[in-house]
Amino acid sequence: MTATNLQSFQLLVDGKRVDARSGATFESANPYTGQAWARVPDGGSDDIDYAVAAARSALNGEWGQ
DSSP: OOGGGGGGGGGEOOOEEEEEEOOOEEEEEEEETOEEEEEEEEOOHHHHHHHHHHHHHHSTTTOOO
C-alpha cells in the first residue's frame, strides 16, 4: 500500500466511530515489513476524557442497571 492508499481507522467511543478530537493521526507500520499499512487516530487526553465520560454515563444509566 502506498501512503495515499492506507486503510483508515477511527476510535470507538460511546458506540460511535469518531476521529481523535485533535484530528491528529499517525501511520501504523507492519512490524514484519516495516511498511505503513494503516492510518489511525492519535488519541490524546481529550479523547480519554470523552471515553471515560461516555463509560461513566453508560454505567450510571440503563445499561449499568
